[in-house]
Amino acid sequence: xxxxxxxxxxxxxxxxxxxxxxxxxxxxxxxxxxxxxxxxxxxxxxxxxxxxxxxxxxxxxxxxxxxxxxxxxxxxxxxxxxxxxxxxxxxxxxxxxxxxxxxxxxxxxxxxxxxxxxxxxxxxxxxxxxxxxxxxxxxxxxxxxxxxxxxxxxxxxxxxxxxxxxxxxxxxxxxxxxxxxxxxxxxxxxxxxxxxxxxxxxxxxxxxxxxxxxxxxxxxxxxxxxxxxxxxxxxxxxxxx
Amino acid sequence: xxxxxxxxxxxxxxxxxxxxxxxxxxxxxxxxxxxxxxxxxxxxxxxxxxxxxxxxxxxxxxxxxxxxxxxxxxxxxxxxxxxxxxxxxxxxxxxxxxxxxxxxxxxxxxxxxxxxxxxxxxxxxxxxxxxxxxxxxxxxxxxxxxxxxxxxxxxxxxxxxxxxxxxxxxxxxxxxxxxxxxxxx
Numbered sequence: 258x259x260x261x262x263x264x265x266x267x268x269x270x271x272x273x274x275x276x277x278x279x280x281x282x283x284x285x286x287x288x289x290x291x292x293x294x295x296x297x298x299x300x301x302x303x304x305x306x307x308x309x310x311x312x313x314x315x316x317x318x319x320x321x322x323x324x325x326x327x328x329x330x331x332x333x334x335x336x337x338x339x340x341x342x343x344x345x346x347x348x349x350x351x352x353x354x355x356x357x358x359x360x361x362x363x364x365x366x367x368x369x370x371x372x373x374x375x376x377x378x379x380x381x382x383x384x385x386x387x388x389x390x391x392x393x394x395x396x397x398x399x400x401x402x403x404x405x406x407x408x409x410x411x412x413x414x415x416x417x418x419x420x421x422x423x424x425x426x427x428x429x430x431x432x433x434x435x436x437x438x439x440x441x442x443x444x445x446x447x448x449x450x451x452x453x454x455x456x457x458x459x460x461x462x463x464x465x466x467x468x469x470x471x472x473x474x475x476x477x478x479x480x481x482x483x484x485x486x487x488x489x490x491x492x493x494x495x496x497x498x
Numbered sequence: 499x500x501x502x503x504x505x506x507x508x509x510x511x512x513x514x515x516x517x518x519x520x521x522x523x524x525x526x527x528x529x530x531x532x533x534x535x536x537x538x539x540x541x542x543x544x545x546x547x548x549x550x551x552x553x554x555x556x557x558x559x560x561x562x563x564x565x566x567x568x569x570x571x572x573x574x575x576x577x578x579x580x581x582x583x584x585x586x587x588x589x590x591x592x593x594x595x596x597x598x599x600x601x602x603x604x605x606x607x608x609x610x611x612x613x614x615x616x617x618x619x620x621x622x623x624x625x626x627x628x629x630x631x632x633x634x635x636x637x638x639x640x641x642x643x644x645x646x647x648x649x650x651x652x653x654x655x656x657x658x659x660x661x662x663x664x665x666x667x668x669x670x671x672x673x674x675x676x677x678x679x680x681x682x683x
Contacts, residue, residue, distance in 0.1 A: 271675070276578065306624065306675070307643060317531045317535055319548055440513055488562065488563055
């Protein structure tokens with residue numbers, strides 16, 4: 258199929274989005290869509306153009322069993338009413354990433370143990386977070402922190418691989434307190450392989466008890482809402498070493 | 499619910515916040531279920547589509563980029579694609595009495611595709627551009643969008659040759675595109 262032709266791309270994208278393609282054409286097109294970025298752009302344009310048509314449909318409440326089924330699928334288990342168990346414990350995400358995380362955590366422990374300027378017993382309850390790339394499920398960043406002199410926390414970050422930040426965007430670190438509480442911003446970071454953040458003493462206790470960390474892509478200067486607004490690239494659960 | 503709020507909820511879903519996900523569901527499932535019922539014409543299939551779509555929304559929330567599409571656009575496209583894939587997959591069962599009965603269970607008083615097109619008043623520029631289409635172009639596009647009809651099904655429903663119907667759809671879409679993008683190439 259000749260896809261270097263913009264008119265053809267437009268025509269196919271329009272028919273795909275409208276839904277008039279046959280089963281075979283849809284399948285073939287869906288495969289091409291994964292391979293050709295220009296085709297994805299054309300589809301996104303047509304979706305933005307045509308989807309607002311659906312605004313005209315009167316709402317129709319789905320039966321409660323649909324939500325129950327969704328909830329049990331994303332949970333793996335049925336939620337406990339009023340229970341205080343952190344919802345982070347149930348997520349398939351953590352299970353998927355746990356093997357890779359365990360391996361990376363081990364490597365990280367070795368990594369941070371080697372240069373040790375301080376004896377390990379001076380760093381009580383050091384925390385480690387291995388953050389996975391949510392797309393590839395592979396470890397992409399690690400964070401460790403220890404006590405500073407004034408009660409602050411010194412967080413050392415290590416970015417793995419060759420991460421790239423899109424122009425005009427920023428990377429923002431978030432602490433995930435768990436228990437259904439909103440993420441708390443820890444500030445912006447760079448793509449440098451190693452970097453250090455100082456977390457103020459006021460946040461120290463919450464950080465030490467946090468369920469995990471996440472990094473999201475935000476507009477330059479960081480999120481303006483106080484909550485993550487862009488895609489989350491990396492996230493991971495806190496482990497005590 | 500406004501688009502900014504829905505975008506925030508999706509961002510929190512990406513952080514695995516189930517409360518945000520529940521709120522997102524409460525505020526979008528009515529519209530999305532209506533889309534699924536229209537296309538599949540069977541409530542049991544529409545429920546399946548809705549379930550699959552929300553699990554997909556939860557799993558791919560980190561891939562949602564507010565700069566690229568409105569949250570309802572992103573979610574509606576997921577639901578329509580699921581519904582169309584279901585509709586187009588080879589049927590184990592032909593449409594029979596049982597299915598006809600299920601179809602009949604969908605309330606009749608809901609507006610038809612053409613009325614819906616007329617109702618698409620919130621669509622802004624789109625609504626204006628739709629007015630520039632011929633009657634046949636409007637009808638074929640609205641049947642395809644709301645009922646998920648393929649070219650072949652459109653030809654059958656409109657009792658016109660396949661080539662004619664295809665041309666209505668193609669020219670209608672071209673005209674829409676030109677109207678929505680006046681500076682278009």
